[in-house]
Amino acid sequence: MSSLKRAAILGGGVIGGGWLARLIENGVEVTVYDPDPEARRKLGEVLANAERAYGKLTLAPRPAKGGWRLAGSVAEAVEGAELIVEAVPERIDLKHKVYAEIETANAEGIIASSTSGYKPSDLQKPLAHPERLIVAHPFNPVYLLPLVEIVAGERTDAGVVERAKEIYATIGMKPLHIRKEIDAFIADRFLEAVWREALWLVKDGIGTTEEIDDAIRFGFGLRWAQMGLFETYRVAGGEAGMRHFIAQFGPCLKWPWTKLMDVPELTDELIDMVADQSHAQSGKYSIRELERIRDDNLVAIMQALKANDWGAGKVLADYEKRLFALTGTKAQDFSRPFVTAEARIPADWTDYNGHMNESRYGQLFSDAADGAMKAIGADQDYIARGLSYFTVEIHIRYLDEAKAGDRVTVTTQVLEGKGKKLRLFHWMRHEDGRLLATGEQMLIHVSLETRAACDPAPAVAAKLGEIAAAHAALPLPEGVGRAVGQRP
Template sequence: MIEKAAILGGGVIGGGWLARLIENGVEVSVYDPDPEAGRKLGEVLANAERAYGKLTLAPRPAKGAWRLAGSVAEAVEGAELIVEAVPERIDLKHRVYAELEAVNTGGIIASSTSGYKPTDLQAPLKHPGRLIVAHPFNPVYLLPLVEIVAGARTDAGVVERAKAIYAALGMKPLHIRKEIDAFIADRFLEAVWREALWLVKDGIGTTEEIDDAIRFGFGLRWAQMGLFETYRVAGGEAGMRHFIAQFGPCLQWPWTKLTDVPELTDELIDMVASQSDAQSGAHSIRELERIRDDNLVAIMQALKANDWGAGKVLAAYERQLYAAAKTAAQDFSRPFVTVETRVPAEWTDYNGHMNVSRYGQLFSDAADGAMRVIGADQDYISKGLSYFTAETHIRYLDEAHAGDAVTVTTQVLDGAGKKLKLFHQMHHADGRLLATSEEMLIHVNLGTRRACDPAPEVAARLAPIAAAHAALPLPEGAGRAVGQRP
């Protein structure tokens, strides 16, 4: 992983890169001449933090610091990765490269361009071997795909280094085999966009009706299987060969206008803009971004449960975060953090606060976090050993509402032998104690489903934590029965 990065251009894509980088602990300097850059970036980061809080419960590294730089040179000094996200004008990009090369000669230059070939971008560089295209998708802080394209003079080692960096950021680096205009994904988007404009121009459908055709139909399939795998399934048991034999002839029919470009007249622009405003103009752009992020998080979480597609990338990223937290030095002289998250809107009930079942879920997640700390993780379970919860007692002390940031800390009350007693405390970001949960777990052999002592390596990790926590005061509420008076 890198420690320091620079971003040149703080627009939508630059802001998304900033969010993903600082959420992964990278220090970032940003240069953008727009006097409103600070405000705009702050709003993007607020939405990103909200989304990340719901995307994963895995312990994330301390957030990286960021600052606005006064010049290109100031921003790129000492940067290991330089994200170029300036407007799509090659003369402007070349001027920016000349400025950065005067200060930084070693960092990877990663252009976020949507269409320029890296060979064309490399033309004026003194050190062209370090330039690649790293084309992301909006929102960059959530969508994992980044298309990596090498130019004619790009060093092979730079491509491999870039792939490792983006994978460590929780992304899916896709190395494009050959250098082409617009790469792979934008080729599809251009084709769909062109056909959609014809459908609007010819009065076949409105912008909303066309969007409905995508989001209620093939868009859901594409989100988890893509194009070719979707059509392979459509071919039935005979697979892709049958699909092509059945539907291949229609490729000769004049269904689409993909080779024709509709003229962007004022009339067509007004038609598209007015229909789009009518479709979703009731929401501000920031509100639409949050709605989009909530939907993307839900889809990625659903895919993660099936270890598929973008969810598989998220699962790998979480394993990476858990592994880093496991090896990091932790302070067990006090209760340790096992959950940090924000309350999703769908977790609230008719009273407007978090549903009681979700308190239980977070405390269950906290127990899972404690298991990872002591080494009773997925690898341990695969060996036939685990802990089962035998009893819990939850106290609901205060309200949590949609969007609230909450943290759960865990204290080991008893860690000897087969029994493990934990005490979880859930706090609001403002310091309020929201709830507590006392939990008794029993170590079991998954083969016999009977109690047994934990493996020596788990017992060895648990013992010093239990000893340190034994010196702590008994938390208020521990050992209480239902309805017991203070």
């Protein structure tokens, strides 16, 4: 959970809406100002898509969702905010006007501009307190893509930069500190170059918008998603690496292949050509449908990268570790069965009937075992030291159905916790109170180095013994020791 408690967003467009989604999904209370009379509807649709995407992105127990409201003015929105996200249109006079209104109502919050091009030093010029302004440039959709470019101006306080980096990291982002000011920063300079060349290709009749998009999404776009530019070319250089790649392909940089130094005139004819081709390419979908398709694809890519602990997937994995660690800090009453797992059922956990399939019950009980391990100190650090518990047997009773979007909670009783053995009994309950399943699970403590059973470390054994002794006074759960097919 972020240490940030309250934020304000000025501008509820595509970027402002994305910031709102990411912040409230991480438990931050947000006030939004946008004079658009349709702002509430538009933001509501963005938040619905974001909630859908987050349900697929991670099963880590997220903090309680933050609340949000619309304010009637800039001053009302920023009052008491620790972070002020400026996401108004790209007009520097408008931004300066908004900053003046901020300074009359809030003297301490970080002002973070979402500008995609203006240098922060230019944004700071009229400010009485320029030291608190930074650029924090995100990428659409803000609630999924982790990159945020952090740029300080000439008069930005270094402590503000560090505080901003900490805030963005705790909400699952990758803060990239751009060390020197430059128009459009790093990522947008690449995008502008590709966009300019793409417009020439359309104008000159070389390719349609769909053909150009196909060249990206079926080719180098897949490589860039996980290796970027320089690492991709290092691999392309073979065993000799980057030096060989530059020696082989460097001379072609002098060939007149591209038109990057020329700008195509945006005539009505070119605008119509691009717009008509784009509509023919994907006009059968609404923008909201395209957003959901995009989100599903991004989630799948990030999940695949997470499995390899790479790129944006590594950021996601680190974010999940932080969320899981927070569950271990919650106060628990170990004198009775305690909460070991919580989840909202994602759509891809369901079968053709729309119900959660049986393998996912097992996954949730596996997550519950991890939760029990954390409770006794057998956490990630313990595993890194070469010790863990392995499941050797589990018996699941399927008692009721869960559907996509349902919230479920698993509570656990320790039946045995002595020596190498850890025997658990889990109850999985729906948020409406229905008992969905039970699971009885036997785990054995092992050395990850030898893969053989061994006694747990003294601190883990002591904590487990403490909980096991408390649970020994509880009645045995109904269903303990039940064999498959045994009558009630």
